[in-house]
Amino acid sequence: xxxxxxxxxxxxxxxxxxxxxxxxxxxxxxxxxxxxxxxxxxxxxxxxxxxxxxxxxxxxxxxxxxxxxxxxxxxxxxxxxxxxxxxxxxxxxxxxxxxxxxxxxxxxxxxxxxxxxxxxxxxxxxxxxxxxxxxxxxxxxxxxxxxxxxxxxxxxxxxxxxxxxxxxxxxxxxxxxxxxxxxxxxxxxxxxxxxxxxxxxxxxxxxxxxxxxxxxxxxxxxxxxxxxxxxxxxxxxxxxxxxxxxxxxxxxxxx
Amino acid sequence: xxxxxxxxxxxxxxxxxxxxxxxxxxxxxxxxxxxxxxxxxxxxxxxxxxxxxxxxxxxxxxxxxxxxxxxxxxxxxxxxxxxxxxxxxxxxxxxxxxxxxxxxxxxxxxxxxxxxxxxxxxxxxxxxxxxxxxxxxxxxxxxxxxxxxxxxxxxxxxxxxxxxxxxxxxxxxxxxxxxxxxxxxxxxxxxxxxxxxxxxxxxxxxxxxxxxxxxxxxxxxxxxxxxxxxxxxxxxxxxxxxxxxxxxxxxxxxxxx
Numbered sequence: 166x167x168x169x170x171x172x173x174x175x176x177x178x179x180x181x182x183x184x185x186x187x188x189x190x191x192x193x194x195x196x197x198x199x200x201x202x203x204x205x206x207x208x209x210x211x212x213x214x215x216x217x218x219x220x221x222x223x224x225x226x227x228x229x230x231x232x233x234x235x236x237x238x239x240x241x242x243x244x245x246x247x248x249x250x251x252x253x254x255x256x257x258x259x260x261x262x263x264x265x266x267x268x269x270x271x272x273x274x275x276x277x278x279x280x281x282x283x284x285x286x287x288x289x290x291x292x293x294x295x296x297x298x299x300x301x302x303x304x305x306x307x308x309x310x311x312x313x314x315x316x317x318x319x320x321x322x323x324x325x326x327x328x329x330x331x332x333x334x335x336x337x338x339x340x341x342x343x344x345x346x347x348x349x350x351x352x353x354x355x356x357x358x359x360x361x362x363x364x365x366x367x368x369x370x371x372x373x374x375x376x377x378x379x380x381x382x383x384x385x386x387x388x389x390x391x392x393x394x395x396x397x398x399x400x401x402x403x404x405x406x407x408x409x410x411x412x413x414x415x416x417x418x419x420x
Numbered sequence: 421x422x423x424x425x426x427x428x429x430x431x432x433x434x435x436x437x438x439x440x441x442x443x444x445x446x447x448x449x450x451x452x453x454x455x456x457x458x459x460x461x462x463x464x465x466x467x468x469x470x471x472x473x474x475x476x477x478x479x480x481x482x483x484x485x486x487x488x489x490x491x492x493x494x495x496x497x498x499x500x501x502x503x504x505x506x507x508x509x510x511x512x513x514x515x516x517x518x519x520x521x522x523x524x525x526x527x528x529x530x531x532x533x534x535x536x537x538x539x540x541x542x543x544x545x546x547x548x549x550x551x552x553x554x555x556x557x558x559x560x561x562x563x564x565x566x567x568x569x570x571x572x573x574x575x576x577x578x579x580x581x582x583x584x585x586x587x588x589x590x591x592x593x594x595x596x597x598x599x600x601x602x603x604x605x606x607x608x609x610x611x612x613x614x615x616x617x618x619x620x621x622x623x624x625x626x627x628x629x630x631x632x633x634x635x636x637x638x639x640x641x642x643x644x645x646x647x648x649x650x651x652x653x654x655x656x657x658x659x660x661x662x663x664x665x666x667x668x669x670x671x672x673x674x675x676x677x
Contacts (some may be wrong), residue, residue, distance in 0.1 A: 178582055178676060181675075181676070186584050187582065187583050187584055188584055188585040189583045189586065189589075190585075191583075192582070192583055236424070237512070240515060241515060242512060242513070242515060242674070243671070243674070244671050255423075255515070257515075258512065258513065258514065258515070260513040261509065261513055263509070264509045264510055264513045264514060265443055265509070265510045265514065268436055269441050270437060270440060270441055274437060274440060277433055277437075278433055278437055279433070280433075281426075281429055281430040281432075281434070282430060282510070282514060284421055284426045285435065286421060286429050287429070348521065371596055401471070414660035
């Protein structure tokens with residue numbers, strides 16, 4: 166039986182949403198008048214599921230359903246307000262492109278910076294520099310400040326360094342967004358290889374349902390912070406699509 | 421690579437990148453960064469040299485030392501206070517410990533401080549007043565002063581996350597530090613109660629008069645062997661309680677960034 170890498174037991178995450186910017190005056194005033202300055206929001210509620218080694222799981226749901234919060238709780242960035250998260254391996258997240266970059270520094274400096282964020286030593290980045298540049302196709306912009314790159318180029322750079330890491334347990338949140346068609350193909354090849362490997366375990370959130378169906382065997386559908394369905398990817402995606410109405414089919418295919 | 425080694429590697433790379441994006445990329449940039457404290461020194465010198473300067477031995481050296489020490493304190497507090505907010509994206513999107521984001525940007529003011537204190541030491545040596553035996557005490561004092569400054573920054577950082585105007589209020593009141601520390605006056609020039617307030621209620625005073633004494637080689641009024649012991653106690657208390665306060669609210673800060 167495969168080893169369980171991640172187990173969530175009745176996990177809930179509560180956020181305090183402040184009604185206005187907190188200032189000393191507003192805090193003092195609300196204390197005096199006994200009116201709370203915040204309202205509460207359960208971003209996740211009663212989430213329970215397991216991730217076994219080698220599984221490739223898609224996370225679907227509309228915007229604000231709690232996908233990113235679930236990833237953050239699963240990784241350990243956020244603490245669960247209730248329930249239990251048991252991890253037997255570190256979950257490496259890739260949420261947003263450009264995270265950790267210094268836009269004022271050159272591409273080459275940012276490669277070392279990203280490498281360090283993804284657990285690579287300077288020597289390891291040195292050894293893989295050519296590969297990173299070839300994959301990202303940014304050889305010509307090596308000494309250009311990152312602020313002058315387009316969002317898509319930043320995405321390429323980030324992804325090219327990320328895949329050099331040695332981790333086996335990943336969380337991808339909208340990773341293929343922003344990439345142009347050429348780079349999407351490259352990413353798709355990379356994902357295909359990764360998805361075939363029994364050593365790699367992947368949690369993947371995307372609005373491109375076709376892509377999720379290609380890569381994942383299992384899917385979890387989140388709705389308003391709760392698990393609405395957990396099962397084979399085809400079935401969950403079909404149910405999710407149906408719930409979104411006629412509009413969802415073409416839109417997801419287009420993306 | 422173990423997580424500890426990976427975080428240490430990240431800290432080193434981040435420090436290098438902070439230096440690279442600061443003025444310290446070039447010698448000219450490092451010299452340019454001296455302009456701020458030298459300008460403050462010049463203004464204070466011309467205003468106070470007649471009123472206070474005549475009663476203080478080695479006034480210009482002590483004044484320059486005081487300006488540098490207080491500006492370092494302000495810079496470290498400011499950077500520590502805003503470190504989490506400045507690194508918001510990485511804080512909420514990566515598993516990197518907060519300590520890495522707090523420590524990495526401090527490399528710039530620390531290097532600036534070393535260069536500026538080096539300038540004071542060069543002036544002291546050229547005036548023939550510096551004792552080489554004081555170098556070790558200066559190094560220990562600087563480490564303790566960094567702890568005190570970071571501890572104060574952590575307190576303010578947490579408060580700033582609870583109420584967004586704390587940072588703004590701090591910015592308004594921090595210039596007062598130059599006046600509530602014996603930068604351009606000495607403690608014996610104050611009334612007894614004023615001396616008591618500045619000496620006992622201001623943790624920076626112990627550090628300031630220790631720096632002035634160690635660099636000028638001339639005991640500043642109020643300095644004794646106990647002054648450095650008290651400085652060490654202030655540093656230990658402010659840093660440890662500030663860090664504990666920060667750790668208590670760390671996750672809450674991350675969620676409200």
